[in-house]
Amino acid sequence: xxxxxxxxxxxxxxxxxxxxxxxxxxxxxxxxxxxxxxxxxxxxxxxxxxxxxxxxxxxxxxxxxxxxxxxxxxxxxxxxxxxxxxxxxxxxxxxxxxxxxxxxxxxxxxxxxxxxxxxxxxxxxxxxxxxxxxxxxxxxxxxxxxxxxxxxxxxxxxxxxxxxxxxxxxxxxxxxxxxxxxxxxxxxxxxxxxxxxxxxxxxxxxxxxxxxxxxxxxxxxxxxxxxxxxxxxxxxxxxxxxxxxxxxxxxxxxxxxxxxxxxxxxxxxxxxxxxxxxxxxxxxxxxxxxxxxxxxxxxxxxxxxxxxxxxxxxxxxxxxxxxxxxxxxxxxxxxxxxxxxxxxxxxxxxxxxxxxxxxxxxxxxxxxxxxxxxxxxxxxxxxxxxxxxxxxxxxxxxxxxxxxxxxxxxxxxxxxxxxxxxxxxxxxxxxxxxxxxxxxxxxxxxxxxxxxxxxxxxxxxxxxxxxxxxxxxxxxxxxxxxxxxxxxxxxxxxxxxxxxxxxxxxxxxxxxxxxxxxxxxxxxxxxxxxxxxxxxxxxxxxxxxxxxxxxxxxxxxx
Ligand code: ATP
Ligand code: MG
Numbered sequence: 188x189x190x191x192x193x194x195x196x197x198x199x200x201x202x203x204x205x206x207x208x209x210x211x212x213x214x215x216x217x218x219x220x221x222x223x224x225x226x227x228x229x230x231x232x233x234x235x236x237x238x239x240x241x242x243x244x245x246x247x248x249x250x251x252x253x254x255x256x257x258x259x260x261x262x263x264x265x266x267x268x269x270x271x272x273x274x275x276x277x278x279x280x281x282x283x284x285x286x287x288x289x290x291x292x293x294x295x296x297x298x299x300x301x302x303x304x305x306x307x308x309x310x311x312x313x314x315x316x317x318x319x320x321x322x323x324x325x326x327x328x329x330x331x332x333x334x335x336x337x338x339x340x341x342x343x344x345x346x347x348x349x350x351x352x353x354x355x356x357x358x359x360x361x362x363x364x365x366x367x368x369x370x371x372x373x374x375x376x377x378x379x380x381x382x383x384x385x386x387x388x389x390x391x392x393x394x395x396x397x398x399x400x401x402x403x404x405x406x407x408x409x410x411x412x413x414x415x416x417x418x419x420x421x422x423x424x425x426x427x428x429x430x431x432x433x434x435x436x437x438x439x440x441x442x443x444x445x446x447x448x449x450x451x452x453x454x455x456x457x458x459x460x461x462x463x464x465x466x467x468x469x470x471x472x473x474x475x476x477x478x479x480x481x482x483x484x485x486x487x488x489x490x491x492x493x494x495x496x497x498x499x500x501x502x503x504x505x506x507x508x509x510x511x512x513x514x515x516x517x518x519x520x521x522x523x524x525x526x527x528x529x530x531x532x533x534x535x536x537x538x539x540x541x542x543x544x545x546x547x548x549x550x551x552x553x554x555x556x557x558x559x560x561x562x563x564x565x566x567x568x569x570x571x572x573x574x575x576x577x578x579x580x581x582x583x584x585x586x587x588x589x590x591x592x593x594x595x596x597x598x599x600x601x602x603x604x605x606x607x608x609x610x611x612x613x614x615x616x617x618x619x620x621x622x623x624x625x626x627x628x629x630x631x632x633x634x635x636x637x638x639x640x641x642x643x644x645x646x647x648x649x650x651x652x653x654x655x656x657x658x659x660x661x662x663x664x665x666x667x668x669x670x671x672x673x674x675x676x677x678x679x680x681x682x683x684x685x686x687x688x689x690x691x692x693x694x695x696x697x698x699x700x701x702x703x704x705x706x707x708x709x710x711x712x713x714x715x716x717x718x719x720x721x722x723x724x725x726x727x728x729x730x731x732x733x734x735x736x737x738x739x740x741x742x743x744x745x
Contacts, residue, residue, distance in 0.1 A: 201243065257291060
């Protein structure tokens with residue numbers, strides 16, 4: 188059913204463009220790219236771009252490049268290169284050996300600039316950055332031409348070479364494209380394409396002291412790699428005329444085409460690098476991969492799967508107008524993905540002892556239970572049962588309201604996969620906290636015994652005390668106070684939710700959990716999906732992140 192519906196979904200506007208280009212022969216074989224700047228960790232928005240570009244290459248039998256757009260030496264770090272490669276691979280976007288660095292094209296970019304100078308399409312300008320700004324004009328007034336605009340080709344070639352040879356200080360001279368100071372598009376008013384910057388670059392060291400500007404470099408990178416469709420986000424729409432100018436003036440035979448789509452935004456979620464950095468630096472979160480964040484490494488650590496992220500970005504769709512998705516949709520996607528994949532476990536997060544007074548003191552038995560009732564392929568397991576159990580504190584009430592069907596004095600419930608028990612009493616400490624609950628069991632009611640007697644309305648989960656494994660569970664809420672929204676309008680800070688992390692150190696899980704490895708995922712019945720934490724979990728002290736609870740108000744859009 189679901190598949191049928193998905194196949195009927197009409198093609199997005201980028202697919203329509205590509206199919207037209209293929210049909211008309213202006214594109215022979217599709218090549219896309221993901222071009223991150225290695226200046227931070229990737230987040231869910233980048234995942235959309237990665238999966239979109241990779242998906243298009245797959246769909247049209249083309250190629251997909253991972254290219255580091257590392258032309259700005261001030262902000263970039265090798266640390267980020269490694270994390271980005273790991274994230275792209277994890278998402279399943281296989282770039283094979285098509286890994287490129289824009290900084291390897293500096294020589295070709297330099298030659299491209301020389302070509303423009305020779306064509307009379309670029310000039311060296313001595314105006315200061317402030318003067319360039321004031322000469323630029325405004326949206327309503329045209330700009331003023333630079334007094335250096337009419338330098339001869341020979342003079343420009345010499346000055347540009349001098350720039351390259353380190354003869355000028357930063358900001359002393361720039362190379363500008365000669366386009367049109369009266370253009371209604373500010374990006375076309377003789378934009379700067381090369382600047383002097385005496386800064387070491389993480390890849391090329393001190394080889395260069397001039398660096399190309401993004402708008403000049405990017406189309407060249409695309410053209411060199413044979414990218415056919417250069418997909419970027421909407422803020423570059425106004426830069427497209429410059430992109431087209433660069434590839435036209437450089438006379439590339441197969442010029443790439445820029446296509447813009449709307450960024451992915453998540454309601455009440457922090458995605459901006461600047462803000463995540465703030466949270467990391469102020470130690471409000473445990474690094475870039477804190478499970479409350481939506482960087483790819485954080486989502487992975489929390490327990491999201493590549494499949495769930497892919498499903499999510501597909502549901503978000505591709506469009507030209509900004510829209511905001513709900514985190515609840517991402518939660519829907521992970522629940523749906525894990526529902527059949529994960530083994531289910533009984534885990535008690537807030538334990539209180541339940542003692543079965545009529546169960547023999549030293550006896551233990553093993554019950555046969557399916558690992559996942561909805562997926563028999565996961566097989567069966569043994570669950571130990573004994574006289575003393577742990578149950579969750581909220582499954583017992585001394586004075587229950589109406590419609591409370593769990594344990595209370597006199598009431599009978601089913602212990603999941605085991606027997607019926609009837610509550611006979613309980614004990615409290617001096618502060619009024621329940622310390623233990625007493626009950627009796629009915630041996631006739633053993634699960635799977637064919638018992639067809641009386642019915643009970645409540646079923647609760649439990650863990651046998653003797654064999655229980657003590658673990659830590661971390662429960663998460665949005666790090667943002669959703670009532671107030673992400674940003675505090677007065678001082679630009681973030682509105683944080685003080686309850687975004689709850690650490691429960693005294694949880695008990697059935698022994699089948701032993702041996703769980705980082706990233707292993709389970710459904711703790713009635714509690715949610717949990718994932719073994721990669722940073723803090725140890726074989727003898729397991730730590731679990733709650734990926735998502737089981738309850739959902741989200742409905743898949745029709
Ligand atoms: P941010 O400012 O959010 O960290 P960025 O745009 O600075 O992101 P880049 O490394 O420049 O990050 O982006 C790499 C690619 O990812 C670009 O093609 C960019 O358009 C795309 N991208 C970035 N953010 C999003 C988003 N929210 N949704 C979709 N694509 C995005
Ligand atoms: Mg950027």
